[in-house]
Amino acid sequence: MMRINKDTKTIISIGTGGVGKTTLSAAFAVGLATQGKKVLVLTIDPSQRLAQALGIQADGEVYQVFHSEIESSKGALFATTLNHEKVFKDFILKAAGHSMSNSDVEKLLKNKLYQQLSTQLSGSQEFTSLYKLNQYVESGEYDIVILDTPPAQHTWGFLTAPEKLARLFNEGVSQWFRDADQKNIGLFKKILNVGTQQVLRALESLTGSEFIKELSLFFIAVQKWQTPLERQVWDCHRLLVSKKTEFVLVTSLDSSRIFEAQKLSQEIIKQGYNLTSIVINRTPTITTIAPAQNAGLVFEYLNYLKALEAELLKSRSKFGSHLQVYKSYELSQNDVHVQGLKDIFDHVSWFDTQ
Secondary structure: OOOOOOOOOEEEEEOOOOOOHHHHHHHHHHHHHOOOOEEEEEEOOOOHHHHHHHOOOOOOOOEEEOOHHHHHOOOEEEEEEOOHHHHHHHHHHHHHOOOOOHHHHHHHHHOHHHHHHHHOOOOHHHHHHHHHHHHHHHHOOOOEEEEEOOOOOOHHHHHHHHHHHHHHOOHHHHHOOOOOOOOOHHHHHHHOOHHHHHHHHHHHHHHOOOHHHHHHHHHHHHHHHHHHHHHHHHHHHHHHHOOOEEEEEEEEOOHHHHHHHHHHHHHHHHOOOOEEEEEEEEEOHHHHOOOOOOOOHHHHHHHHHHHHHHHHHHOHHHHOOOOEEEEEEOOOHHHOOHHHHHHHHHHOEEOOOO
């Protein structure tokens, strides 16, 4: 069974795509709820089976998940998905609501550049994930909040996205676009380098002939919520480096994935994040079986898997001696239900105990 520190308020599951972060995040939530905790799990893109098991829809609403063991333990489990467009709109309305009229806010929401930003700009989804996570943690409604991180190729893209997004709209950049009467458009075009012009042409293809006007209106609105954005970036950073936030790195029993996990764990610790646990997910249960040597390909495959386990144990120190290294067995598609998730949590074990 996986352990967490008694003061932990936030758990963030990280790792490359396809290693089972979403299912394990749900399993952690179910397990902790059966220990009497009030838990909220934020899932990014749950499978249909997992969504049905948790009883949630992809609408950003919070749903309570019922199970007899949770109720008998006096715990409570809640689950929600992240509706990025809805969360980004919520941030804009709160950030600009006190400094913009209702009509100006409506213009901003209809602005084509804003619509591209809120749905497609690199970093916007990561920002909304952390923004919503921070909201739930700060509310104090839950003992523990668990975040299943976006399926990004690089974890650093997720961790640094809010800062990069804020830098994109800093005071210097937005100042270029505040000429509402467009008196200096000629000069503006002259100072652009070739690379920037290519970007602008690409954006213009998305926004049509009114591009420059849209751009100017957009950045005039942006200046209204620069300060709230910077404040949120700081709040997100403070949450990420808090000792009450635990990072759990999920990988799988594959030599290349384990190598990536080792490098990532070292960098995470170096940057000051509180990485506490590594979970080697989808470890086949057949590695505990000792077949006859004449079992042919099955025997060879088992030897390969056991060799991977042995190699991992030899290099365990590369993960950091203070880290807890666990293994979790494969989950049958027929077991994707609340009790099945509870079983996953119960059977997470120390990697070097068997």
